[in-house]
Amino acid sequence: MMAFDKVEELQAVVLAAGASSPLEELISTPKSLLSVGRYPLIYYPLKWLQNNGFRRVLLVVSESTHQEISVAVSATSEIDIEIDYVTVPDDDDFGTADSIRTLHNKQKLHSDLLIIPCDIICDLNLQDVANVFRIHDASLAAVYHKTMSNENVIPGTKTKKQHDREIIGLEPVSNRLILSTSEADIDEYLEIRRYLLTRYPRISLRASLEDCHIYLLKKWVLDYLLADPNIGTVRSELIPKLIKKQHQSRSIDFELSNGRFAPSEQGHHADTDHLNRIAAEDNLDVLAREMSFFTDHNGDMEDPYFGNSIRCFAYVAPDESTCLRVKSVASFCEVNRQASKILQQLHPAKPGETKQTLSQIYTSANVHGKALVGQDSLIGEMTKIGEKVSVKRSVIGRNCTIGERSKITMSVIMDDVVIGEGCHIQGSIICSQAHIKLNAELKDCLVGQGYEVSEGSKFANDTLTDEDRLIEI
């Protein structure tokens, strides 16, 4: 640890302690170990950080999954980054903010934070995000990406689509994050305070952007987390609070910190008060800004940033980049479909190396000469693929056996799955150890771990699980 002479500008924290998995009905694997492409999900953020020059990462895992994750990560030879595991209790109420507090208590934190979830798959240039953070000396820089289109059919039982887009208000030039709310929270009208409109005469309201849960946070935010133990999660409590509080002007902070209105016994105000005092900027920074000609807006004589010491900015990822969170069945399917492309991006071909490192088919896999494997498919180790099998836009895991004449399209097949002869599998997710017998046809289905699909059966838009087994869990 002491090997670094310099303190890093940013410390990367990957939060992998979360319990919920999009496929929790089907398979008991922790979310961070769900296999995407041919790697566990956790591989992607780690690889991304590595590609962006991080040499060290703090990985927050829950006590129960620590072992499993560390084994899986060390098994992945391509991760060459120092991983500092931090365990947190397996408590549902133990939020992400609590995880950050744990990190602090263990004295792991000493600079600004880059917080990323374990389920993010992206190829952004982190430099661009950091620049937003640096240019404005921001308290928060959050990454937003265009929401995934919902055109594809989602496998499994159909559920009603929910209308819960996030609405964010951005200043169009600087991308300052002025407000954020969810469509579900607004009835018919969005209320914006008058003075916000005066300060930010142009507000671009975006409903198509999704929070990628990648946050760059100033170190003082940590102090705030420590001061206010009520904040449980980063995403749903801390970030909205920061966004809301940023518009308070400094004069009040000043007044408060002057002790004129000393914090009364109401903890609530002590807290507001606290945030402002904690966020107070370095006097030299303020002085430098006051003496410079810089301003972030025009049309009035106000201080830059209107004297706000808390400033939140958004980085809107370009449309062509990939930035997906595996948070639902739909996104799980989507990333798997894009897996081969994403892997290509994560492994930039080094000089002297052929693309062989990224072969779609492991050499240990046994693919029959007369089988058709599409360019956009991945086949795992030791998998046997029989004669005249066709695999298109699918990912097949390890140790699978696929019988002759089966057709697999747009599907995800996990490890140790046995598929009989003549099966048609389309747009489905088949979990580990499942057994699909002769001539079964599955369309847009979810098949649970160890489930057996009987011979010749046909299913469409169904969730097939061993219910007894689930109840046991």
Next chain:
Amino acid sequence: MSAQAKKKTGREGKEAFKAEDVLQAVIIADSFNERFKPLTLQQPRALLPLANCPAIAYTLEFLADVGVHEILIFCRVHADKIRAYIDAHPKWGKKGRRHRSVVVQVIVSEDCYSMGDALREIDAKNLIRGDFILVQGDLVANVDLQPALAAHRGRRSTDKNSVMTVVVRHVAPRHPARCLEDQIILTVDSTNQRVLHFQKDVSHKRTRFPVNVLEERDAVEIRNDLLDCHISICSTLVPPLFSDNFDYLTRDDFVRGILINEEILGNTIHYHVLESGYTARISNLHMYDLVSRDIISRWVFPFCPDLGFPDGSAYNYKRHHVYVPRRVVLARGAELEENVLLGRDCVIGNNTKIRNSVIGDNCKIGDNCVIDGSYLWDNCEIGSKVRIESGVLASGCRVGDESQLERGCVLSYNVHIGSGQQLRGGVRLIGEEDNQILVEKPEDQDMDTETGLDNFETLPEDYGSDQKLWSFQLKPDGDNDEDESEKTGPDFNQVSWNWWIPPALELAYSPEEESDSDEEECEDFTDAPALGVHHAVGNAWQFYLEIFDSLMGVTNEDVNPENAVLEINSSKHAYGISMSDVNKLVLRAVLEIPELRGKTSKKEFSSSNEVHNEVTNIVKKVLPVFRNYYRNAESQLDALFSLEDCLVNYIDMTKHQPYGAHLADSAMKLFHFLYEQDILGEEVILKWYRQASNKHVEQFLPFFLHESSSPTSPSRRRHQSGDLTDEDVQSLIKKIDALKKKVEKFVVWLMEAEEEDDSDQNEE
């Protein structure tokens, strides 16, 4: 490109050419409101002189410049005057039309009460042949509309439902040209310049935007940086749409209506943003003032007086924006300081100073006058030593020697003011002619009631005139109290009436903006030290007065102290005062009660004993209240600081003499008494005593510190910003030390007692 497509564009091109062939414009030369009354009693607003040139001349010249071929002037009141003006005009009149191919047509309709009526009339008369520009007769602009017209035509060629393009200018939110009445906030789709929501309401602190506009699209923009130019490019569909819906009274109604019915009718409104150029409407006297200054300071180039636009008068342009025509008599020492426009044949007397003003033709101004920010129309006569500040004097006014017109006076036509008169600010005077018009024109009054603006009244005045005078004023608010409850924002009538006060944008936003930002947090927790400071202090003062009343009730009328507690608690929530401040204020109030009682009963306190007795009597009465508030150490400490604040500050305040002095003298007794009554615990007193004096000052309530100055004076407020000078603090600290000295004996006694207690305990 396929042959078919080519053909199509060819045909469209032809159509576009046709439409372009005759570009029409409609000028609504009636404002349908009464912002300029009484100046509009004899002249339509369109003919009011703006920098010595009728307002409509600017509009006409602008439209001709844009390339309009046919201008329809729609008028109602004083139509004859507008017609006469146009007919006689060398450029636009029937005999004129020298260089231009612009046809000006005057349409009169006596029974129109709104712009909507006018457009319905136009529809009925079938006067519109193609796209047209809709403006009002008081528009001053120099913008290039060609891009907007081209954009509009481009849209029309592909989308027949695009009925109107609203032209807006990009300006900062606090731009002076943004008249409070004309604030617009547009919600737009910037990808296709479509207006999705139109808002023209500044009265609320929060602005509401419909979310449904986001249903069909991913991004919209809310723009508060646009100035409504009041130039609308309309398609031929607009007049029929007005005819279809009689609810459309103004263009704004129309825009709103179209947007609401968008889904049903499919019509759309677009906007076009101009990045440069000048546009403004003289929609009220404030804008009149502003636009006049802008013209003089050449913002509206080429409409500068010396360039002969728009009326062809010849001026010499001198530095500091002074315009002087050839025939003018300037006496020795007459000073045209800056931003002055003089009319022809003016006579300016000795040592007269004029600045920021427009003087009409044939005006005579005497010696030693000062005229600042004022507008004198033609044929005015001003005596000597007259002072006029921000006034409007219509044609033919006379002001006698040594009269003074305070800010905001408006003299209507031919009003004569005698010598040595002092006109109070904001008065509007009318003469006999105007009054005749008001009396004789009941139908005009009808119209007023219909538009809901019949809120003027006239009162006879004197002002040493040789003729009868009336003052013309807004009726007091009580008359239209029915909608008072709905009005939360500024009253535009009131605002435009007070035209000489810079537009109170602040009224709409800032003063409480800071408190606002925290409001959400405080909605549930009303005791809010985090509230904006101004807010808090104002509130605290009000709150203090309420506490005072409640406690007075307890002491004088034997109200149940519990009720007083209830009252205080409820007003605490209403005013958003923190608990600690409540603690301080309650004690403060109790200490001031004897003083007020003494005053009312004309009783002089002669000794400190007397004062002490009085205070203890009152404290005994309000004891339950004290017990309720001073339960724990923290609140007791608050009380103690307040007591200290009071004693320290009281001492040298003349108005509290001699009560304050006696009270301070009896400080130790008071401490003892409060200690005995268990109001102040000993630890608290000791803690207070041991704490450094300079820390105490921070605990004092800011608004009492400068109480010696009058309650409304700014100095009292100054303190809130924390700029108590070091000297102030030092003197306070000295006083605190003195006070500590006074109670030293008592404290020492306390300490000894404490030690005894300790030793007792040790023995046990």
